[in-house]
Amino acid sequence: MSAHSSGTREIGKQRTRRRILAKATRLCARNGFSRTRTLEVARAARVSHGSVFVHFRSRDELLSAVVSEMTREITDALHAQVASGASLTHTLAAHLECLAEREQSIRWLLLEIPLLPRGVHAPWLAFQSATSFHIGQAAERDMAAGSIEEMPLHLLFNTWIGLVNHYVINRELFAPNKSALRVHGPVLLEHFSNLISAPASMARRRKGTA
Amino acid sequence: MSDPETGGCVSCGMPMRSDADHALGDRSKDFCAHCSNGDGTMMRYEEVLTRMAEFLQTAQGLDEQVAHDAAKDMLAKMPAWQQR
Known part of the structure; x- marks a missing residue:
């Protein structure tokens, strides 16, 4: 076999893998992760059912790859948008934007993660970890500058993520058939920024002790 | 250089886009500044695991235990530590 034909075969293999992954990602976004079957993925990608398992050893591995790929895209986008020295507000705005672009998939993950195989948990946690890293870095800078309250990073992160996730999970209550983050994101960001901003909270304390 | 599949740090997975993201600001390093010792060598697995946890x-x-187990799961997928 020539090096050329070997290279061509490898390119074709990678292309098929990407197609399977793209179709699986689309199906997971539409139907949820737990309801996406490998047979459907094979049909959508126009490959044999067996071919799916040439590229992914199991359904768990395929789902894990879908989550890894999707969350890596979000992390990369967040990393790119958050220039060194970005304020917390700018970082949170970038976070909302990244999530809004893939809101449906994120929603399924939030709803289904406890039921999904352990292999899916690692990329999901890695994603949360990367998000908290970017938010934490910006928060530490703003705390040092005195523009936001001093507070434990995990409470700041969990308060933010809890707020955002609540709107994503209950989207049908807040923005039926729309993106909850596109509709409510700006207000959530403004509200959260007001909550943690140092001057406002200091003013509240002064008022409370007056 | 970086993980050819993800473009991130081979040790912890952090995206590396700018020089400053790489160890010692050196783009030829495939691991990030956070996984680097002061002399530009990559930290040992145990150190990276502890720091990530x-x-x-x-x-x-x-x-604490959940963090340790989660860090272990995450590192298991990283090119630098897959053979462990």
């Missing part, structure tokens, strides 16, 4: 506790408030 501590980070998960600080940044997300995870339980």
Whole structure:
């Protein structure tokens, strides 16, 4: 076999893998992760059912790859948008934007993660970890500058993520058939920024002790 | 250089886009500044694991054992530590 034909075969293999992954990602976004079957993925990608398992050893591995790929895209986008020295507000705005672009998939993950195989948990946690890293870095800078309250990073992160996730999970209550983050994101960001901003909270304390 | 599949640090997975993201600001290093010793060598697995577990506790408030197990799961997928 020539090096050329070997290279061509490898390119074709990678292309098929990407197609399977793209179709699986689309199906997971539409139907949820737990309801996406490998047979459907094979049909959508126009490959044999067996071919799916040439590229992914199991359904768990395929789902894990879908989550890894999707969350890596979000992390990369967040990393790119958050220039060194970005304020917390700018970082949170970038976070909302990244999530809004893939809101449906994120929603399924939030709803289904406890039921999904352990292999899916690692990329999901890695994603949360990367998000908290970017938010934490910006928060530490703003705390040092005195523009936001001093507070434990995990409470700041969990308060933010809890707020955002609540709107994503209950989207049908807040923005039926729309993106909850596109509709409510700006207000959530403004509200959260007001909550943690140092001057406002200091003013509240002064008022409370007056 | 970086993980050819993800473009991130081969040790912890952090995206590396700018020079400053790489160890010693050197783009030829495939691991990030956070996984680097002061002399530009990559930290040992145990150090990276400990730091990542501590980070998960600080940044997300995870339980100590959960953070340790999660860090171990995450590192298991990284090119630098897959053979462990």
